[in-house]
Amino acid sequence: MRAPGVVDHGTRRRRALGRRVLWTAGEVLVTVGLVLALLVVHQVWWTNRQAREGAERRVEALEREWDRGRPGATPAPEDVPGADADRQGAGAGDRTAPAGQRGRADTAGRTARERPHRSQAYAVLTVPRLSVRVPVAEGIGKPDVLNRGYVGHYPGTAQPGGAGNFALAGHRNTHGEPFRHLDRLRRGDTVEVETRTATYVYAVDRTLPRTSARDGGVLAPVPRSTVRPAYGYGEPGYYLTLTTCTPAYTSKYRLVVWGTLRSMRPR
Template identity: 40%
Template sequence: MSWSRAATRLGLALVLAGVTVLGYVGWQTWGTTWVSQREHAAITDRLEQAWAADPVDPAEPADPADPAVGGGVPEGAVEVDAGVAEAIVEIPRLGADYRVPLLEGTSDEALAAGIGRFTGSAAPGGVGNLALAGHRVTHGEPLRDMPALEPGDEVVVTTRDAVHTYVLDTGGDDLEVPLTETWVVDPEPVDPDGGDVVPAAGQRRLLTLTTCSELFHTDDRLVAFGHLVSSEPRRAL
């Protein structure tokens, strides 16, 4: 085999390898987001259909309590391929059509299907810390624009029974912590280093949003804190 032919084949192999890598990156960046956004819409539709088929009894007001681990599907939630979907999250700052399902847990499957609620954290509207996580890039990227969030922005979490409105106390990029800093999802988050970016004092029903600090791989997380300002009965459609 001549050197020129060998060089040509090597060049073709390198081109094919490059195309393969670019294709994989493209799929991870845009393909998974397209698929996940369609799944987000399908899951929110399933939730609303389930709520319409089993409307809340006005005589039994909602009582947001921490669901028991391993206790089956909570009332008003639905089982999906990624686990259990329990609510719909809306963040007006991120767009009038922003509606993402909230799933129990933060597994890869749950985060690909929506926003995940850390296991053991408070239920929507409940006492404690409703700690949420979402992708910033790939798989629907529901928190891609988290740095745009500002104190005073609303995060609305709707369940079958109620509409829970939280208001952010800190901005979306005010706090960046290593992945190992788990205090931010504690029932009562307290910065062990005494930082000044903390939840509102005196509040018993908190919200924490977490996502990657950079668009691509990073071991750091952006964190925003908020608190509940109202819980109103959900009006059946």
């Protein structure tokens, strides 16, 4: 039996050590939480702010460049509505041209397609319903295109206004997230693509809510999903494809919005 007034120093030390361990663990957890919160703020808020400001400046720079008449890319007279027909002497008889474009083959054939360099911003995408106006750059690399708040052009697909499939990708979350609300687009909504030589107006007519990230069929000249074949087109035309990740804050699947060319306005 312990005598009254005798202090068990071993027990006191163990209790003190336990308190220090708990205090240290609490400090570590608070520090980790603060670091994670700062990372979230940086990723969700700061990257958006930086990318949006940079994208706005690039749009303004492109517009000034076009106004001064300085081309930003090397032109090549191919892959524009009616260009093939001009070279073959078909002219306005090209029946694959979209409504409103027949009869303009001579003008379109003389409007050179821009052949941009990798990562070069060379067009401006405007989506009125989403209040989006961002640069279009060649390629879909993250550091040099998508993470700058730009929309990226899939290499190998058609150029703006060209026959086939003009296909674009953009972030849904972070880094400007130009396609954050891509799922809000509806049939009949317009999407404009402005280049140095013309503005091309596409009308949304189909949406593929979810498909595999490896579904290359959505990027084909005649776009049709290889995962969900009921979605897509069955004949050649002048198409626009917009892709982004889905669901939000993941990259497992892809959301696809398609449109067809409705008109072209020379600058």
